[in-house]
Amino acid sequence: MHIKRVNLYPEKFPTTEHYPFSLKIFQETEGLSFDSPVTFFVGENGTGKSTLLEAITHKCGIYIWGCIERKRMKVNLYEQRLYEAIEVEWNDGPVHGSFFASQVFRNFAQILDEWAASDPGSLEYFGGKSLVTQSHGQSLMSFFKARYKIKGIYFMDEPETALSARSQLDLLALLREMGQAGHAQFIVATHSPILLACPGAKIYSFDHVPVKQIVYEETEPFRIYRGFMEDRNKYLGAI
DSSP states (O other): OOEEEEEEOGGGOSOSSSTTTTOHHHHHOOEEEOOSSEEEEEOOTTSSHHHHHHHHHHHTTOOOOOOOOOOOSSOOTTTTOGGGGEEEEESSSOOOEEEEEHHHHHHHHHHHHHHHHHOGGGGGGGTTSOSTTSOHHHHHHHHHHHHTTSSEEEEEESGGGGOOHHHHHHHHHHHHHHHHHTSEEEEEEOOOTTGGGOTTOEEEETTSSSOEEEOGGGSHHHHHHHHHHHOHHHHHHTO
C-alpha cells in the first residue's frame, strides 16, 4: 500500500457551523486505515464520502480537474478546506496519482485532444485514440486501462455513473488486476454493487458515525438490489 492511514483532526476545524465541518461524521471519526489495494467509500449522497475523497486527494498533492465555474447564490468559503484538517501517512513516501470523476472527465478529454493536435504521440498514453471520438463508456475504459498501469495512488468518485453493467464488470476486473500487481492503490467512492464486490476490498460506510468498516453484504446498494431482484413487486408497489 502507498497510503497506510488518514487521520482527521477536529481541533483544526476552522468552524463547526458550516459544511463539511458541521458533519458529525468528520467530528467523530479519528481516522481510516488502508491495508488493501482497493478501498471503497459507500453511503448516501451528502454523507461526506466524496468530500473526504477530494480532501485526501488534495492532501496528496494530486490535481483535480475542475468543472466549468458557475455562479452560486451563496458561496461556502469552507467547502474545499477539509484537507487542512487531515494528515496522510505514507508507507514509503508520496507517489504520483490521479483523481477521476465522470462529471469532469469530458473537460480532460477535450484538453487532451488539444494537446494531441500538436503532439499526436500523447494519445499513446491513453490507448492511441482520441477519447473525444469514442463513446463515453469506451473513453473511460481506455483511460482507466492506460493510466492504471502506472505506479500510483488513484482516487475515483462514482466511476460507475457513465458505465454499463458490462463495463462495470470490466472496471472491477481492472481494479482487481492492478491491485494484485502491487503497484496501484485505489480509493473509490461508489454506489455500485458490482464494484463493491471486488474480492479483498475494504469497505467503509459513511452511513455510520463514526465511519465504520462493513462487509459487502451489509452495504445498502447490495441489500437494495438483492431485495429488488428477489421481489420487485414489493418495491414497485411502494412507489
